[in-house]
Amino acid sequence: MRRVELGQTGVFVSELCFGTLTLGPFQKNLPLSKGVALLEAAFMRGVNFLDTAELYQTYPYVREALKSCPGYVVATKCYAYDAKGAEHSFRKAVEGIGREYIDIFLLHEQESAHTIRGHYEAIEYFLKKKEQGLIGAVGISTHFIAAARAIAQYPELTVLHPLINLTGIGIADGTREDMVSACAAAYDKGAGIYTMKALGGGHLIGRREEALRYAFSLPFVSAVAVGMQSLAEVEYACAFVSGESVDAYLPGLSSQRRGLFIDPWCEGCGECVPACKGGALSISNGKALVDHNKCVRCGYCVARCPDFHVRVL
Ligand code: SF4
Numbered sequence: 001m002r003r004v005e006l007g008q009t010g011v012f013v014s015e016l017c018f019g020t021l022t023l024g025p026f027q028k029n030l031p032l033s034k035g036v037a038l039l040e041a042a043f044m045r046g047v048n049f050l051d052t053a054e055l056y057q058t059y060p061y062v063r064e065a066l067k068s069c070p071g072y073v074v075a076t077k078c079y080a081y082d083a084k085g086a087e088h089s090f091r092k093a094v095e096g097i098g099r100e101y102i103d104i105f106l107l108h109e110q111e112s113a114h115t116i117r118g119h120y121e122a123i124e125y126f127l128k129k130k131e132q133g134l135i136g137a138v139g140i141s142t143h144f145i146a147a148a149r150a151i152a153q154y155p156e157l158t159v160l161h162p163l164i165n166l167t168g169i170g171i172a173d174g175t176r177e178d179m180v181s182a183c184a185a186a187y188d189k190g191a192g193i194y195t196m197k198a199l200g201g202g203h204l205i206g207r208r209e210e211a212l213r214y215a216f217s218l219p220f221v222s223a224v225a226v227g228m229q230s231l232a233e234v235e236y237a238c239a240f241v242s243g244e245s246v247d248a249y250l251p252g253l254s255s256q257r258r259g260l261f262i263d264p265w266c267e268g269c270g271e272c273v274p275a276c277k278g279g280a281l282s283i284s285n286g287k288a289l290v291d292h293n294k295c296v297r298c299g300y301c302v303a304r305c306p307d308f309h310v311r312v313l
C-alpha cells in the first residue's frame with residue numbers, strides 16, 4: 001500500500017487509516033484480542049496509520065497492537081481547552097497507548113475559528129510538546145466547513161481531519177462542495193489532510209465502492225480513515241486501496257445499515273441532544289429520538305448519556 005507524507009508534517013502514512021472508533025464500547029465493543037487481531041491484520045496488509053481519540057476508549061486496543069506492530073503512526077484527539085486539560089489528555093494518551101511519543105494530536109470536534117481560539121491554551125501545550133519532540137504534529141478534527149476554513153489562519157496547526165464523503169452527509173454547516181473548497185484551501189496552506197466518514201457512518205454502504213473511490217480521489221487527501229470491525233472489512237478495504245480485486249471479500253461484508261439505538265429506559269433528560277451538531281437528535285414524548293437519515297454514527301452523543309441509554313450498533 002502506498003505511503004505518502006501527511007502534508008508537510010514529515011509523517012508518512014498509508015493511504016488507508018484504521019479508524020478505531022468501531023472497535024470500542026461506542027460501537028462493536030470487540031473483545032481486546034479480536035480488536036487487536038484486526039489492527040494486526042491491517043498492519044500486515046500495509047496499513048501503518050490508525051486514528052483513535054480519548055473519547056473512543058480504544059487506547060487498550062492500540063496499546064496491545066503496538067506491541068506487535070510498533071510501526072503504526074498514531075493520531076489521537078481530545079477536548080482539552082486549557083493547559084491543565086491538555087496535560088491530562090497527553091498523559092492519558094501516552095499511558096493509554098504505552099508510548100512516550102504521539103505522532104499526531106488533534107483538538108476534537110472543532111467548529112470554527114472561534115472554538116479554535118477558545119482551545120488555544122491547550123494548543124499551546126501541545127505545540128510545546130512538539131518542540132520537545134514528544135508530539136509529531138498538532139491539528140484539529142471537524143464536521144464543520146468553518147473550522148476547515150479557519151485552519152488557514154493557524155499555520156502551526158498542520159493536520160486537518162475533516163468529515164467528507166460522496167453525499168456530504170454529516171457536514172454540519174454546508175455542502176460537500178463547500179467542504180472540498182475549504183479543505184483545498186487548507187491544503188494549499190500546507191495542512192496535511194486525512195478524512196473521516198467516507199461511508200457516511202454506514203449510510204453509503206450500498207454505494208461502498210463509489211463512496212470509497214470518491215474519498216480516495218480527492219486531490220488534497222493524504223489518507224482516509226475507515227472504521228473497520230471484521231476481518232472481511234479489513235481485507236476488503238486493504239484490497240480496494242491497493243487496487244486488487246475485492247470480489248473474494250464481498251460475501252463477508254455486512255450490507256446491514258447500522259444505526260443509533262436509544263433504549264426504552266431513556267429518561268428524556270436531553271443531555272445528548274446538543275452533542276449532535278448534525279441535528280439528528282431531539283426529544284419527543286419524553287424520550288430521545290434519532291433521525292437516522294441525519295445520524296452518521298460518530299458516537300459523540302453516546303458519551304453524553306449519564307446512564308448509557310444511547311448506543312451505536
Ligand atoms: S445522533 Fe449521535 S451518533 Fe448520530 S450523528 Fe448525532 S451525535 Fe453522532
Ligand code: SF4
Nearest residue numbers: 266267269270272305
Ligand atoms: S442523555 Fe440519555 S437519558 Fe438523556 S435524553 Fe439522551 S439518551 Fe435519554
